Amino acid sequence: MHKGSERKTRRSRTLYAQKAGQAPGSIIHLGDIKVDQTSFTLFDYDAENLREITFDSLEASRQHQRQHRMIWLNVHGVHEPAVMEEIGRRFKLHPLVLEDIANTRQRPKLDEYEHYTFIVLRSFHYNSAEHDASSDQISLILGRDFVLSFQELSSGLFDPIRNRLRKKIGNLRAAGPDGLLHALIDSIVDQYFVVVEAMSIDLEELEEQLLSGTDRHSIEEINHFKRETLEIRRAVWPLREVLNSVQRMPGGFLSAETQLYFRDVYDHTVHVIEQLDSLRELIGGLLDIYLSSVSNRLNAEVRMLTVVTTVFAPATLLTGFFGMNFHYIPWLDNQDGWLRVVIMIVAAGLALIIALFWRRWWVRINA
Numbered sequence: 001m002h003k004g005s006e007r008k009t010r011r012s013r014t015l016y017a018q019k020a021g022q023a024p025g026s027i028i029h030l031g032d033i034k035v036d037q038t039s040f041t042l043f044d045y046d047a048e049n050l051r052e053i054t055f056d057s058l059e060a061s062r063q064h065q066r067q068h069r070m071i072w073l074n075v076h077g078v079h080e081p082a083v084m085e086e087i088g089r090r091f092k093l094h095p096l097v098l099e100d101i102a103n104t105r106q107r108p109k110l111d112e113y114e115h116y117t118f119i120v121l122r123s124f125h126y127n128s129a130e131h132d133a134s135s136d137q138i139s140l141i142l143g144r145d146f147v148l149s150f151q152e153l154s155s156g157l158f159d160p161i162r163n164r165l166r167k168k169i170g171n172l173r174a175a176g177p178d179g180l181l182h183a184l185i186d187s188i189v190d191q192y193f194v195v196v197e198a199m200s201i202d203l204e205e206l207e208e209q210l211l212s213g214t215d216r217h218s219i220e221e222i223n224h225f226k227r228e229t230l231e232i233r234r235a236v237w238p239l240r241e242v243l244n245s246v247q248r249m250p251g252g253f254l255s256a257e258t259q260l261y262f263r264d265v266y267d268h269t270v271h272v273i274e275q276l277d278s279l280r281e282l283i284g285g286l287l288d289i290y291l292s293s294v295s296n297r298l299n300a301e302v303r304m305l306t307v308v309t310t311v312f313a314p315a316t317l318l319t320g321f322f323g324m325n326f327h328y329i330p331w332l333d334n335q336d337g338w339l340r341v342v343i344m345i346v347a348a349g350l351a352l353i354i355a356l357f358w359r360r361w362w363v364r365i366n367a
Contacts, residue, residue, distance in 0.1 A: 108122060142181045
């Protein structure tokens with residue numbers, strides 16, 4: 001049995017009530033705090049050189065001096081206003097951008113500014129043991145010579161991209177900030193396929209359990225998967241608009257070659273939506289199977305109760321007849337009267353049982 005509130009661990013939460021009435025651009029974190037302390041990972045690189053640095057505090061990051069053409073700063077944890085203000089000051093980010101980064105309940109969107117582009121996406125991870133899909137907001141900022149990424153927690157989603165940069169696999173180092181942005185978004189979309197595939201496997205197992213009648217919490221399972229599928233679809237559907245907007249960005253931010261790659265990511269997004277629609281149909285079919293199995297079990301129980309009632313109907317009739325409060329009743333003064341009544345009850349019950357079995361046999365033979 002699924003209990004979403006027990007499954008998803010939350011350290012603490014900031015609610016909308018704490019933000020109501022604040023001035024636009026106020027950096028107030030909304031959502032779950034998933035890390036204890038904000039951490040930073042910086043890739044300072046060009047086509048030939050790479051420098052990777054990890055910071056645990058703002059003071060340590062202030063000592064870094066840029067050395068190469070391109071930088072990628074990844075931030076884990078967006079709940080500290082001082083950190084957001086410092087990053088906004090260094091990269092000259094608009095206060096509304098910082099506000100949206102701290103609000104981890106945003107829908108996927110794209111906002112264009114004069115010197116950079118701001119993108120909000122959602123990533124999903126699936127726990128096969130608990131059949132649970134968890135969601136995190138990822139904010140991306142594309143500049144002329146930098147990319148900023150903000151994650152709620154360290155999930156390892158971008159580890160393959162970091163390895164490609166370290167080992168100089170492909171042309172990612174020479175591709176520029178738009179190439180790195182494509183790699184990040186493509187990694188998020190690929191993770192959707194992983195989640196949908198894992199959910200499909202669990203739904204197939206649930207279907208087998210429903211057909212075999214071994215699952216005792218089927219309706220909870222079905223409703224759980226229905227909610228998870230709906231949550232993923234709400235995140236993927238606006239992503240199509242975001243990718244369309246990315247392809248139409250000015251050439252200074254996105255090269256013609258990278259636009260072709262984003263077109264491929266758009267096709268992947270459409271494929272994910274089609275798979276989610278298939279999952280929704282499968283879930284609807286599972287609900288029909290569950291309701292049919294419940295109806296069949298109820299019919300079987302009612303049929304059994306009807307047979308028992310029919311068999312004992314003569315006994316009820318006879319005991320009611322001989323239990324009437326009259327002085328003159330047959331066999332009232334007979335020593336063997338009770339035995340005769342018992343024999344009549346048993347004989348009537350056996351006759352009904354034989355008649356029922358004979359009728360079922362006759363119908364089966366002549367079917």
